[in-house]
Amino acid sequence: MLTRVRTAVTAVIAAGLLAGCAPPPDQNSGLDVGADVVSPVAKDEAVAALLPPEVREAGVLRFGSSIGSPPSPFHLPDNRTAVGLDIDITDAVARVLGVRVERQEAAFEAILPALGSGKFQVGTGNFGVTEERRKTIDFVTYIDDGQGFAVRQDSDLAPVTDIAQLCGRIVGTGAGTTFESTLNAQVHRCAEAGLPPYQVQVFSEQSASYSALRQGKVDVLMSTINGLRHATSQQSNLRFLNDFRRLDVGFALAKGSPLAPALQAAVNKLIADGTYQRILRKWGVEPSAIETSRISPPELR
Numbered sequence: 001m002l003t004r005v006r007t008a009v010t011a012v013i014a015a016g017l018l019a020g021c022a023p024p025p026d027q028n029s030g031l032d033v034g035a036d037v038v039s040p041v042a043k044d045e046a047v048a049a050l051l052p053p054e055v056r057e058a059g060v061l062r063f064g065s066s067i068g069s070p071p072s073p074f075h076l077p078d079n080r081t082a083v084g085l086d087i088d089i090t091d092a093v094a095r096v097l098g099v100r101v102e103r104q105e106a107a108f109e110a111i112l113p114a115l116g117s118g119k120f121q122v123g124t125g126n127f128g129v130t131e132e133r134r135k136t137i138d139f140v141t142y143i144d145d146g147q148g149f150a151v152r153q154d155s156d157l158a159p160v161t162d163i164a165q166l167c168g169r170i171v172g173t174g175a176g177t178t179f180e181s182t183l184n185a186q187v188h189r190c191a192e193a194g195l196p197p198y199q200v201q202v203f204s205e206q207s208a209s210y211s212a213l214r215q216g217k218v219d220v221l222m223s224t225i226n227g228l229r230h231a232t233s234q235q236s237n238l239r240f241l242n243d244f245r246r247l248d249v250g251f252a253l254a255k256g257s258p259l260a261p262a263l264q265a266a267v268n269k270l271i272a273d274g275t276y277q278r279i280l281r282k283w284g285v286e287p288s289a290i291e292t293s294r295i296s297p298p299e300l301r
Contacts, residue, residue, distance in 0.1 A: 038092045043095065047265045050265055061100075061101060062119075069230075071227070072085060073085075082105070090124055112252055122251050127251075128147075128249055137252050139297075140260050141290060142293060144289070147224070147245045147246075148228045152237060153236075161242075168190075169198050170201055170219050171222055172218035172222070177223075183200045225246075
């Protein structure tokens with residue numbers, strides 16, 4: 001099974017390169033895409049008892065999931081099967097809780113608003129914990145990722161430690177993300193320094209953002225540390241520039257959701273029994289491990 005998955009994924013790499021898309025992992029990427037690290041997970045009755053009675057009775061949790069590129073969720077060559085870090089974490093948590101995952105794919109920027117309407121009970125999509133989001137959303141953390149930058153190999157941009165270093169450049173980023181918020185909130189720094197402002201180019205599809213960087217339509221990308229590290233390792237003409245800021249990442253819930261204690265206990269169960277570490281190892285993100293899951297912690301500074 002693993003050989004077939006890797007062969008199929010390798011074929012998509014070639015097609016993706018020709019089409020100008022950000023490639024998925026290949027057989028030399030260090031990602032063991034076909035490894036099953038979830039099915040051995042068993043239900044924990046004590047943790048499952050923390051679920052609201054109506055959820056235990058229904059036996060299902062409705063997830064809204066954003067699909068992008070590795071190590072976050074991405075599609076296998078059938079364009080239907082989603083795999084990735086968030087998928088494995090979600091499925092393992094569901095097994096601990098003894099419930100089934102009802103997953104609906106949705107645009108990143110549409111998931112958080114849909115939690116308040118009840119369309120989804122839980123959202124996944126590498127959602128970083130920020131003070132602004134904490135006003136309306138609760139989080140159950142499961143990884144530490146954050147904000148980083150990538151450039152073309154020939155870029156003269158130095159590692160970014162201050163947003164003002166971007167002044168006069170075109171910065172690509174994802175719609176509805178913490179990156180877009182950070183850039184928009186700090187653009188005034190350029191005028192204060194007597195420099196031309198940077199321009200923010202927003203993309204709904206990550207493959208389009210990488211294509212724009214390769215083609216010189218943007219000068220630099222701002223995105224997730226783990227995502228940029230992986231993507232640049234697969235594209236010889238791009239390079240990861242640097243970490244900029246770390247953020248806790250978690251399951252997103254409607255404010256005051258009674259699901260939070262159960263999800264937190266399930267994540268901590270996975271950390272304690274070693275499943276969590278195996279999932280992170282599979283997706284090559286061990287440095288992003290957390291010691292314990294928390295509910296809506298303060299934004300990292």
